[in-house]
């Protein structure tokens with residue numbers, strides 16, 4: 001059973017969790033990168049990212065020729081943007097559609113929009129079975145140790 005952890009992270013929170021999960025599950029990782037990086041500071045950060053979600057944009061990915069065939073399990077991580085999943089994850093889902101996988105979802109947020117984000121991801125990935133979801137509020141600022149432990153626990157409870 002092969003597992004891929006695929007994620008996007010603008011400011012490192014989702015990456016932090018992705019690394020813990022991938023290590024614990026002995027999974028491959030794929031960090032999504034956009035050809036044109038999103039601004040990571042100030043007003044522009046929220047404006048550009050927020051608009052890209054509202055307008056359902058699919059920013060061009062730098063990652064090339066992603067092959068999901070070898071994987072039985074796909075664990076997807078994203079920051080919550082404008083109450084949904086980040087647009088680079090939208091690019092991934094649209095460019096590399098897949099079905100018949102076991103899917104886990106992990107989210108990092110500032111504390112709002114988690115449920116809608118999760119339900120939007122599920123809606124965007126019909127034909128897969130969802131095996132677990134977990135969310136974190138600003139793990140880098142609010143407690144890495146706690147987030148680390150919760151991630152490991154989550155991995156142990158996943159029926160992969």
Ligand SMILES: Cc1cc2nc3c(=O)[nH]c(=O)nc-3n(C[C@H](O)[C@H](O)[C@H](O)COP(=O)(O)O)c2cc1C
Pocket residue numbers: 008009010011012013014015045046047048049050078079080081082083084108109110111112113137138139
């Ligand atoms: C464009 C943008 C939109 C955001 N929208 C939300 C939101 O709707 N709800 C929320 O709780 N946090 C929101 N945030 C905060 C991020 O979800 C949060 O900081 C997350 O931990 C960032 O993860 P990252 O470090 O992996 O990028 C937003 C951040 C950005 C950049």
